Amino acid sequence: MTIQTDEVMKAAQEVEVSESQIAVHWREEEYFVPPAKFIGQANASDPSIFDRFTEEKFPECFREYADLLSWDTYWHTTLDTSNAPFWKWFVGGRLNASYNCVDRHLAKYRNKAAFIWVPEPEDQVTQAITYQELYKRINEFAALLRDFCGLKQGDRITFHLPMVPDLPVSMLACARLGVIHSEVFGGFSGAACGGRIADSKSTVLVTMDAYYRNGELLDHKVKAEEAIAEAEKQGQKVDKVLVWRRHAGKYSSKTEMVKGRDFFVDELLADYKGKIVEPVSMPAEAPLFLMYTSGTTAKPKGAQHSTGGYLSYVAGTSKYYQDIHPEDTYWCFADIGWITGHSYIVYGPLTLAATSVMYEGVPTYPDAGRPWRIAERLGVNIFHTAPTTIRMLRKLGPDEPKKYNYHFKHMTTVGEPIEPEVWRWYYQSVGKQEAVIVDTWWQTENGGFLGSTLPALQPMKPGSCGPGVLGIYPVILDEEGKPVPKGSTKAGNICIRNPWPGIFQTVYGDPDRFVSTYYAKYNKKKDSKDWHDWPYFAGDGALQAEDGYYRILGRVDDVINVAGHRLGTKELESAAITVEEIAEAAAVPVIDELRGRAVEMYIALKPGQKPSKQVEEKVSGAIERLIGKVARPKNIWIVPDMPKTRSGKIMRRVIAGISNFTSPGDITTLANPEIVETIRQQVQSEKVKRGETPRELTAKELEEIKAFGKAE
Numbered sequence: 001m002t003i004q005t006d007e008v009m010k011a012a013q014e015v016e017v018s019e020s021q022i023a024v025h026w027r028e029e030e031y032f033v034p035p036a037k038f039i040g041q042a043n044a045s046d047p048s049i050f051d052r053f054t055e056e057k058f059p060e061c062f063r064e065y066a067d068l069l070s071w072d073t074y075w076h077t078t079l080d081t082s083n084a085p086f087w088k089w090f091v092g093g094r095l096n097a098s099y100n101c102v103d104r105h106l107a108k109y110r111n112k113a114a115f116i117w118v119p120e121p122e123d124q125v126t127q128a129i130t131y132q133e134l135y136k137r138i139n140e141f142a143a144l145l146r147d148f149c150g151l152k153q154g155d156r157i158t159f160h161l162p163m164v165p166d167l168p169v170s171m172l173a174c175a176r177l178g179v180i181h182s183e184v185f186g187g188f189s190g191a192a193c194g195g196r197i198a199d200s201k202s203t204v205l206v207t208m209d210a211y212y213r214n215g216e217l218l219d220h221k222v223k224a225e226e227a228i229a230e231a232e233k234q235g236q237k238v239d240k241v242l243v244w245r246r247h248a249g250k251y252s253s254k255t256e257m258v259k260g261r262d263f264f265v266d267e268l269l270a271d272y273k274g275k276i277v278e279p280v281s282m283p284a285e286a287p288l289f290l291m292y293t294s295g296t297t298a299k300p301k302g303a304q305h306s307t308g309g310y311l312s313y314v315a316g317t318s319k320y321y322q323d324i325h326p327e328d329t330y331w332c333f334a335d336i337g338w339i340t341g342h343s344y345i346v347y348g349p350l351t352l353a354a355t356s357v358m359y360e361g362v363p364t365y366p367d368a369g370r371p372w373r374i375a376e377r378l379g380v381n382i383f384h385t386a387p388t389t390i391r392m393l394r395k396l397g398p399d400e401p402k403k404y405n406y407h408f409k410h411m412t413t414v415g416e417p418i419e420p421e422v423w424r425w426y427y428q429s430v431g432k433q434e435a436v437i438v439d440t441w442w443q444t445e446n447g448g449f450l451g452s453t454l455p456a457l458q459p460m461k462p463g464s465c466g467p468g469v470l471g472i473y474p475v476i477l478d479e480e481g482k483p484v485p486k487g488s489t490k491a492g493n494i495c496i497r498n499p500w501p502g503i504f505q506t507v508y509g510d511p512d513r514f515v516s517t518y519y520a521k522y523n524k525k526k527d528s529k530d531w532h533d534w535p536y537f538a539g540d541g542a543l544q545a546e547d548g549y550y551r552i553l554g555r556v557d558d559v560i561n562v563a564g565h566r567l568g569t570k571e572l573e574s575a576a577i578t579v580e581e582i583a584e585a586a587a588v589p590v591i592d593e594l595r596g597r598a599v600e601m602y603i604a605l606k607p608g609q610k611p612s613k614q615v616e617e618k619v620s621g622a623i624e625r626l627i628g629k630v631a632r633p634k635n636i637w638i639v640p641d642m643p644k645t646r647s648g649k650i651m652r653r654v655i656a657g658i659s660n661f662t663s664p665g666d667i668t669t670l671a672n673p674e675i676v677e678t679i680r681q682q683v684q685s686e687k688v689k690r691g692e693t694p695r696e697l698t699a700k701e702l703e704e705i706k707a708f709g710k711a712e
Ligand code: PRX
Pocket: 293, 339, 340, 413, 414, 415, 416, 417, 418, 439, 440, 441, 442, 443, 444, 445, 465, 538, 539, 540, 552, 554, 555, 561, 564, 565, 566
């Protein structure tokens, strides 16, 4: 790591890095070609596949994905654009997602493992759940949801479940009934879960008493109490809490079970043993699930995904981009609480009758060799994870992979940009130079991949996701909506010109926000029913190299991507100002070697309040309570005042510059420019003391910091 010298800092302050300069600074990486052994067995190894997905063949090209599913009624219209941009896919078709993931595989794969679940404690037994067993468990739980909870098609239900098999069982039971599930990441706080219960108007919460994390059995049910209180505060009453138990028959939470409200699932299931529930034939356009994600306002958005379009898209991309065959042992090391887990642990792999591995705990427990022991033991041959995990494993156990006798044919990286250096370690050490890598770029809202190389047919380039995937036609637009010339390596806003089956249907309960956030920016004809008029605004900066490959630069809105988790600045700030001593709060990203970005929080106190460690602790505590541990700031700076414009807006880019030891940019328009130097001295001298001076930032990182706060 090089420490930033005065000279570099001075240069950073003087040089305004232009968009085109980013490209100049960005070294072109060399290609890596897919191994012949991989090509020989790949699902997509014939280049004619590209002809099938050219723009002239759109939207009918997506028939190929839909035909991977079993339909009760075949659709009559592939894409209906009459209510643009609320696209409808496979209209007239009917199907059931649970049937497609499980029932239809029984004849051939009854006794093949659908999931292999690895508990975090290494002395606990790994469980293989066959398709037959999964089928039984889903049916029994579906019967319970229907007959005990009275849930039916179109109702919403919230899960707050960790990485246990009960989670996919719960999801697929809902899918069987047409009940819309909304899983909240287990690491999120009770309050965050409560907000999502209220927004989705769920009357039932499914949770768990406890789960293992880093060697500890964490009390999880305690969060249900907070969730219910928060939901009630927001006007939503929860009638029933279904509690799965981590250890059968043993309750591992300190909270009391509330009579008439809380029920142990294992006890209730006794009444539903052997019950079979017919899968409900759902219209292709019926919502399958909600997945909440952060945006520029404090309120998370419920991305609503469809049944037919979503399932087709994850089936198709799992087949061609994850290269899943029924014979593979596929391990996506993500949490099902995120979209990656929904699409590429549960729905995608199961539609293809794969064996999907689930791991309960943290990657480095009890040591950095754990993932490789699991891979060796289970014969995993496809591995899928995020740059954060790769960075952590590289830091804590760079030589661990070679100690284990596993062999991957395919690996994925997802969720954040990956540094070429980290990519190379992944390729050489984790993949043992035998595996292809796909760097898949996409978002919660998208259902499945948007940018990636097709593994057997396109070479890999570290740090670039590749071109648009089959049937996705991206474009980079400037602020005025003019396309940046193709392959020009000029940065701009990456958009997708066309609809695709996996795109979410709406923001739950807020169609205006759906249009204004994702489509309004570049739509010129509001009433147009032609999809060409509605480019999808992804909210990411990107550039395209001459070879057509995209390099994703990161968010252009005020979202901070911490270890692959999207945190909205407004969400963080709203949580901080619940602390009574605080007048104002501003969250900014700071470059972090392990987690990609970390959050720093600037705080201004109310008159008469004094800075103290206790106030800092209160702020951290509030953020952890209202959002979750993942959002805990790296540093909290209590400052005398915030740099503000004359109209009173906090200039986040200025403090982001200070936190990252880069230029705060132009401060002449501030109402209080003198405060900048005061804050700079306070923050940077403390950071030097703590050994937090950053390495020299790349041009891309400098650009990101400079642009922070632009979305306001
Ligand atoms: O900024 C992009 C980044 O993650 C954002 C989406 O986050 P989320 O909705 O939580 O979904 C993550 C998993 C799909 C994007 O807007 N991102 C995602 N994948 C990549 C990426 N940035 C660079 N490279 C990627 N492969």
